[in-house]
Amino acid sequence: MKSAHIIYHLARADFLERVRRYSFLVMLGLAVFLGYQTAIGNMALELGLYRGEFNSAWVGAMMSLIATFFIGWFGFYLVKGSVARDRETGVGQIMATTPLTRPLYLIGKWLSNFAVLMSMVAVLALGAVVIQFMQGENTQIHVFAFISPFIFIVMPLMALVAATAVLFESVPFLQGGFGNIVYFFVFITFIPLFLENPSLQQYPALEPTGLGLLASDMGKAVTAIYPEYDGDFTLGGGFVNATRVFAWEGIQWTPDILFARFSLVAISILLIFFAALFFDRFDPSHSKPRRINARRAASDSAPALASTAQAIPTLHLTPLNQAANRFSFFNVLITELKLLLKGQRWWWYVVMGGIIIACLVNTSATVREFALPIAWVWPILVWSAIGNREIHNNVQQLTFSSAAPLLRQLPAQWLAGFIVTLLVSIGAIIRLTIDGDSAGLLALLSGAIFIPSLALASGVWSGTSKLFEIIYLLIWYLGPLNKLMALDYIGSHGNGRPEFFIPFSLGLIIFAFIGRRRQIQT
Numbered sequence: 001m002k003s004a005h006i007i008y009h010l011a012r013a014d015f016l017e018r019v020r021r022y023s024f025l026v027m028l029g030l031a032v033f034l035g036y037q038t039a040i041g042n043m044a045l046e047l048g049l050y051r052g053e054f055n056s057a058w059v060g061a062m063m064s065l066i067a068t069f070f071i072g073w074f075g076f077y078l079v080k081g082s083v084a085r086d087r088e089t090g091v092g093q094i095m096a097t098t099p100l101t102r103p104l105y106l107i108g109k110w111l112s113n114f115a116v117l118m119s120m121v122a123v124l125a126l127g128a129v130v131i132q133f134m135q136g137e138n139t140q141i142h143v144f145a146f147i148s149p150f151i152f153i154v155m156p157l158m159a160l161v162a163a164t165a166v167l168f169e170s171v172p173f174l175q176g177g178f179g180n181i182v183y184f185f186v187f188i189t190f191i192p193l194f195l196e197n198p199s200l201q202q203y204p205a206l207e208p209t210g211l212g213l214l215a216s217d218m219g220k221a222v223t224a225i226y227p228e229y230d231g232d233f234t235l236g237g238g239f240v241n242a243t244r245v246f247a248w249e250g251i252q253w254t255p256d257i258l259f260a261r262f263s264l265v266a267i268s269i270l271l272i273f274f275a276a277l278f279f280d281r282f283d284p285s286h287s288k289p290r291r292i293n294a295r296r297a298a299s300d301s302a303p304a305l306a307s308t309a310q311a312i313p314t315l316h317l318t319p320l321n322q323a324a325n326r327f328s329f330f331n332v333l334i335t336e337l338k339l340l341l342k343g344q345r346w347w348w349y350v351v352m353g354g355i356i357i358a359c360l361v362n363t364s365a366t367v368r369e370f371a372l373p374i375a376w377v378w379p380i381l382v383w384s385a386i387g388n389r390e391i392h393n394n395v396q397q398l399t400f401s402s403a404a405p406l407l408r409q410l411p412a413q414w415l416a417g418f419i420v421t422l423l424v425s426i427g428a429i430i431r432l433t434i435d436g437d438s439a440g441l442l443a444l445l446s447g448a449i450f451i452p453s454l455a456l457a458s459g460v461w462s463g464t465s466k467l468f469e470i471i472y473l474l475i476w477y478l479g480p481l482n483k484l485m486a487l488d489y490i491g492s493h494g495n496g497r498p499e500f501f502i503p504f505s506l507g508l509i510i511f512a513f514i515g516r517r518r519q520i521q522t
Helices: 002-018 022-039 056-079 082-089 091-096 102-135 143-170 177-196 211-225 255-278 294-301 329-341 346-361 364-375 396-400 405-424 426-434 438-462 466-481 498-521
Strands: 044-046 050-052 234-236 244-246
Touching: 002 102, 022 056, 022 102, 044 050, 044 056, 050 056, 050 211, 056 102, 056 143, 056 177, 056 211, 056 234, 056 466, 082 091, 082 102, 082 143, 102 143, 102 255, 143 177, 143 211, 143 255, 177 211, 177 466, 211 244, 329 405, 346 364, 346 405, 346 426, 364 426, 364 438, 364 466, 396 405, 396 498, 405 426, 405 438, 405 498, 426 438, 438 466, 438 498
Parallel strands: 050 244
Antiparallel strands: 044 234
């Protein structure tokens, strides 16, 4: 009982602290926006030319899939960071002095993450009720048919996502931006792994998002009425306008299905105890020791001399001459470049060199479609530091109080990011120039301007690197990789959209200046 009491108060305090943050309000706003887009028909669940009647079962299943996909994907980034916040604020060090064990602390964080995620799911569930009445096809509410997908599909996945966030914060090399990138790619590859693997298709209930389970059950229902159904299943922006309606009364929740779904909760608990093996419990001795200068160490270890009473001499400060007070933008730019590239290991430069060589030896078409997208995702952790390094290192008071930080430092940060972007794509620039691909060069230039502009605006306004990593990876995945022309800032499958991305980048830079000016004034 004492352990349960500790876990409850730990989870409750952490939940209340997080729901007061602007990031939580933004995610709630996103959930409301998703519900609104579904209500007006911009998002729909369709099986080729067929869709279900808007009854309680269909609406509940549709909104549960939206919840698992969007909140399961992006909700991870919202809840990840609570352990790091305790570490940065010193709360963790206070907890380390108490008898609180590592498993109890991580269980409390897990439950807090779960509560935050489920609060957003609740918003979507309320929106589903509104959608059913708005459509007016079947206004009778069947509570179990409506709520069961949220309980048996969404809730186990949210428990798994919450536990994964705790695990990533406990494993040292997954705590930062690298862990954010890993989760992004794991999520987008995990679903196709289940849906396209014949052996795993035999157990659709084990697919975490419930997509396989609902696709299988709905497919059987539509095939019984329309035998010509080809197995198509779409959740998104209404790519196919369904013209035929069938009645679907929901999944028959057998014990086997329930066991498979709630096994995700058991896996979540195992992940928590596995994370406890890596969690350092805020013990600084587990961190990597810093190198200490030998002379400094010797002087520090030398015995202190006895102090003698002496009169304090009058100090006279020598005024700075004109040459010493002269500002050099070039020196600031070089410093920003060093800060961006600081800490990169030798193998990072080896990979970048390999990417440059791959761009040089291939044709311009191959470079634009394959090599350049790889080149422009490799330095993502370098770009993500633009605009937020001051807050991350807690030196904003010193930096913002310097002479003209808005006009001196911020342009240097953007230009440093622009130079890094050009350096990593120098092979593509040479190849496109040799092949005379002027359209590709223009698209490359617009993309090179867009990337540091997005990083600067995201870093300044969020104060973290996480926002840029999420937004940029999403644009990179949907645009260059999945041929969504509106987001193809590289020009991988066409001439790009320089007429949009160059003005948009200028708007982002202005937006970043406004945000930095606001930070300086406050």
